[in-house]
Amino acid sequence: MEKKTTPFITVIIAAYNRKAFLKEAIASALDQTLPRSKYEIVVIKNFRDKDIDSYIKKNHLKSVLSNTASNGGFIIDAFKKSRGDVICFLDDDDKFTRDKLQHVYAEFENDPKLVFYHNNYKVINYRGRIIESRNDKNRYANVKKSKFIEASFNNSSISIRRNLLSNNISTWEKAKLSIDTLSLALAVKNGGGIKFSNEELTLYRIHDSNSSLKKTMEESLSEFIDRKQAIERRFCEVSSLFCKIVIGSDFESEFKKFSIEDKLKYKIYSVKRAEKKWLPTLGEYLWLSKYLDRNSLILVLISILPVYFRKKVIAHIMRVRHSGVASIQDR
Numbered sequence: 001m002e003k004k005t006t007p008f009i010t011v012i013i014a015a016y017n018r019k020a021f022l023k024e025a026i027a028s029a030l031d032q033t034l035p036r037s038k039y040e041i042v043v044i045k046n047f048r049d050k051d052i053d054s055y056i057k058k059n060h061l062k063s064v065l066s067n068t069a070s071n072g073g074f075i076i077d078a079f080k081k082s083r084g085d086v087i088c089f090l091d092d093d094d095k096f097t098r099d100k101l102q103h104v105y106a107e108f109e110n111d112p113k114l115v116f117y118h119n120n121y122k123v124i125n126y127r128g129r130i131i132e133s134r135n136d137k138n139r140y141a142n143v144k145k146s147k148f149i150e151a152s153f154n155n156s157s158i159s160i161r162r163n164l165l166s167n168n169i170s171t172w173e174k175a176k177l178s179i180d181t182l183s184l185a186l187a188v189k190n191g192g193g194i195k196f197s198n199e200e201l202t203l204y205r206i207h208d209s210n211s212s213l214k215k216t217m218e219e220s221l222s223e224f225i226d227r228k229q230a231i232e233r234r235f236c237e238v239s240s241l242f243c244k245i246v247i248g249s250d251f252e253s254e255f256k257k258f259s260i261e262d263k264l265k266y267k268i269y270s271v272k273r274a275e276k277k278w279l280p281t282l283g284e285y286l287w288l289s290k291y292l293d294r295n296s297l298i299l300v301l302i303s304i305l306p307v308y309f310r311k312k313v314i315a316h317i318m319r320v321r322h323s324g325v326a327s328i329q330d331r
Contacts, residue, residue: 013090
């Protein structure tokens with residue numbers, strides 16, 4: 001039987017160009033049932049704000065100012081100021097429930113082999129009200145291996161062992177986005193325990209002050225296509241990195257499928273021009289045919305449409321997103 005460990009936790013709260021909900025996020029990390037002697041809070045942001053800085057100082061928290069553009073590098077800048085054995089991530093617009101850290105502490109204390117823990121979450125709107133229609137208490141019941149990557153969504157639900165950061169600093173610095181999936185990939189590489197829990201310990205906020213939602217409401221179809229293509233290109237780059245991390249592991253096929261799907265999305269939005277490097281090859285289409293599910297089949301079918309019809313599909317996607325943003329604003 002494994003001997004229990006006594007972990008110390010670091011909560012890294014990251015804010016990049018957003019201030020509106022940061023104090024709420026910090027307050028939720030402060031208002032925990034776990035004694036403050038068992039955890040610390042590191043707040044990293046790329047801006048100064050008199051009110052927020054005063055709040056951080058008053059509560060004796062560590063504060064880091066960083067202009068690092070990549071998500072992974074941003075986290076590393078905060079990590080270098082941390083001392084926790086376990087690192088919990090919290091985005092500036094999300095919140096922890098009061099018992100979040102108590103649960104995280106118990107999970108890592110009871111299982112020394114655990115390296116990646118992902119809890120369930122409740123969806124809230126910009127006012128902090130729970131959106132019941134977006135919640136699922138059994139979201140993480142019996143998560144299949146093929147769904148691990150999809151299930152890893154949401155940074156604010158993730159807690160990892162320190163060594164997944166300390167032993168992979170250069171890899172984190174290369175990751176421009178998707179640190180939730182990066183954390184999973186590094187856990188797979190590490191070979192330690194991975195756990196998905198149905199405990200709803202995070203409040204995940206969707207809101208119209210999110211920059212991508214604002215842009216969706218304001219941009220033309222052409223601008224929407226250009227922006228989405230640029231985003232999907234970045235996803236292609238980072239999912240390629242993830243594939244290299246897990247080479248030789250039991251999850252190699254899952255990450256390869258994930259990477260090819262990102263290439264399909266990039267191709268869908270490449271109605272003007274494209275970098276050949278990020279387009280799916282015939283060999284990748286054939287490989288994916290052995291692992292098709294509903295989502296990947298839809299992506300394949302849209303990706304092989306002529307440009308005219310792809311633009312029609314994209315226009316529909318844009319209208320749906322407009323409708324979704326409007327419904328958020330109306331709540």
